[in-house]
Amino acid sequence: KGATVNCSLKVTATGGTITAITGTISVNEYLENASNISKSGLNIQSGLSDTIPFTITAKEAAGKGTVTVTPTAGTATETSIITAENETECTASSGIWNATSSTCTVTNTNAVPTFSPNVVSKDVAVLDNVAGISAITIDGKADSTCTKGTTGRTCQLVKNAETITIDVKASNNGTATTIGKKTLKCGSNTISTEVKAQDGTGKYTYTFTVNRTCNEDVTLKDIKVSAGTLTPTFSATTKEYTVEVTSEINKITITGEKNNSTQTITGNVTDRVLKYGDNEFSLVVTSEKGTKETYKVKVTRKDTRETLNTLSAIELSAGKLKFDKETTEYAVKVLHEVETIEVKATPESTKATIEIVNNNLKLVDGENKAILIKVKSENELEKTYKIVVTRLLEGETLGDNPNLSNIAVSNYNLGFTTTKDTYSLKIDKEKALTITATAEDPTTTFVITGNENLKNGSVIKITSTSQDGTVKTYVINIEKSSIMMFIIIGAVVVLLAIVVIVVLIIRNKKDKDFIETDKVKSKIKEEDLMARVQNQIGTIDSIPENPETEPISIAPQAYNAPSEPITEEMPAPAPQSEETKVCSICGHRVAASAQTCPYCKRSF
Incomplete structure (x- = not known):
């Protein structure tokens, strides 16, 4: 409304030359015009056209205006082309010389051609410049709560569903950007559309604020396992489960099933490798609101592998030791002449593996690095045997006599003799005895075992070891009065x-x-x-x-x-x-x- 419309009238000379024209302009109720057409000084030659500009004004909004031009009079002259030899002759005849065509055009001012104008009419669309909303549809139903028209700018909605579909229709032939279907997060959601007037000059943003209640559910619908069975049977309120599988099952898939689509689950596993024994998994459920809950699944893979991780023998290239599979630490002495020592070990089980650390050790004088024999059973239980080798100084010798010269027991007569290594002794109520052992070689060491919590049938052992590793064991069998x-x-x-x-x-x-x-x-x-x-x-x-x-x-x-x-x-x-x-x-x-x-x- 009120806009100026620039128009132009096209005039074509069908004969002669048009030098002036007049006409009237008429408009309908949507337009207005202040003056008619009156134009002189034209020079529209025959077969040529020219335009005469004029303006009109939009009077009413959103309508179809019509402008009509009716020529009322025109002035024209007739021209003719004469033959002339040159420009001088042409000029002498009051003509206009055309050097290109070597022609001379002469205007005959006394000859007026026939004036036969056409009435012309043109429709003009008058566009609305006011933006507004005529209708709002929510999920396919006409809304009655949001403010519409040209004044509304916001609308508050409450929605518990996860999606909403909004359609907005602009008024007065205007436009509104399409909203369509939108996914709603929990809490406040802002959705906007731009509303424009028909002429594009009037526009504003219309905002929908949609509040959706956040889902707080942190329970699972189910837990699926690819092998074994959940114990106990799944219940949304039970948070810890066990699953037992055979030793042949080496992988498992655990999947938590959502109770609603707004939840997120972390901890699901696919083809996760199982170790023997216990394998623990946690499924963390996060609700839409952000609260969390954890479901735990302990998968026990049965271990049927052999557990034996002991040795049956240890062999040394030099030195001696009294091997016992339950004894894991040994001290070995060798003469100065021994420069290296090699250890060979035999496991009790053919399924066990052996690793010897510091084997074939180059010896130094005194105590050397420990030689470690690591025995790993089929089920990967490891036991380590330790051998510490002491190399004597040059000129030093090793005692090789493990014999004892006497064994004395306080308050009792054992009847010791050097030719006997097994004895029987009747005692009263003692729980332990005071035993004194004396070695024939003062460098020989001994260890007493079994001398505690004595009862009828107890066995006390005195194990003596000479410097070179030779071992001898003396046994005392205990008899208690009934x-x-x-x-x-x-x-x-x-x-x-x-x-x-x-x-x-x-x-x-x-x-x-x-x-x-x-x-x-x-x-x-x-x-x-x-x-x-x-x-x-x-x-x-x-x-x-x-x-x-x-x-x-x-x-x-x-x-x-x-x-x-x-x-x-x-x-x-x-x-x-x-x-x-x-x-x-x-x-x-x-x-x-x-x-x-x-x-x-x-x-x-």
Whole structure:
């Protein structure tokens, strides 16, 4: 609206020369024009054209304007071409000389050609310069909440789906950039379209703010394994699982299945190599909101490989050692003349491998680098044997006598002799013995093993090693007294004590006079005797049980009184007038000169 439209009228001379023209301009309701056409000083020759410019103004927006030009009059002259020999003749005839064509054109001002103008009309599109929105469609449905027209600039939407489709239609023949289908992240999403007026001058940006609730789900739908079975059965709330596979399964694929498409999972594995034993995997689930949860899967590959990683023999090119597969460290001495030493080792298992470090070592005087024999079993368990070689100085010698000259055991006689290396020894309750060994060669060393927690059947070994590595072993087989004997002896003592007490009571009853006169003292002696018996019983009870022997229970024996009275005559008590003394065993008073108690036969 209000724009100036530049127009031009094309005029063509079909004969003669047009020198002037006039005309009227008419427009419809969408246009306006201030003046008509009036143009002089033209020189449009026959067959040629020229343009006459003029302007109109747009009056109303968004319409089709029409402009019409109607010529009203025109002035023209007629020209003719005459023959002339040269330019001089042409000029003399008031003509215009054309040297190229050697022609002379003469204008006849008295001859006016016929003026027959055409009425011309042209449509003019008047474009709208105001941008606006006429309609908004959300996911195929007309929206009624967003502000439209020419004033709206923003719209707030809430959407829980992962996508949204928005279509915007501009008003007044304007345009809006296409939005279409958009993926929504959780939280706030900004989507914009540019709205333009029909003429392109009016435009603005319309913004949709779409808020989508973030998904917080961190649970899996399932966990798939290519071999074995999940234990326990999968549950979204169970976070730790185990899988057992055979030794033949050397690869596994573990895949966590999303519970919704907004989740991300890290830790899925494809054809992951399994080592023997435990293999641990973690699947980390991250929700759309960013919260995390971890599912753990422990895959155990059964290991059926052999575990044997010991040697059956070690051979040295020089020096000696007493090999034992359970002994992993050795010290070897060699003479100064030995410059190198080679080690050969044989594994117990043909499936084990051996690596010898520092083999064929060039020796120096004194202690050398350790020779290491690394034995690796089929299942890759490694054991290392260590040999330290000491090379003697020039002139030094090696003792070769591992014999002991004596073995002494405190509190016991072992009966050692140099011609014997195996002994048997009966001991009491000791858990360990004090053993002293003496070597025939003072350079010989020895080690005592097995001398702890001794019991019946224990074996004590004394291993002596001479300087050159010669080894000799002495053995002491331990025998411990059986606790059964102590139990039997204790039981007999208890029974005898009971019999003595019964006999004494019967005798005391027969000797009424003596009991009357010495009742208090006799009672004290009886209590003393009972205390002694109880003390003896306590000593027997304190004897430790042999762990290899079942404890024996001895039931108390009931005492049966004799059916006939005891007729044994008892010695008469000592006269009261004589000097007396009291027997400390039975409590009877006897003559001071008595050498033996007539009641219990005790000797004084």
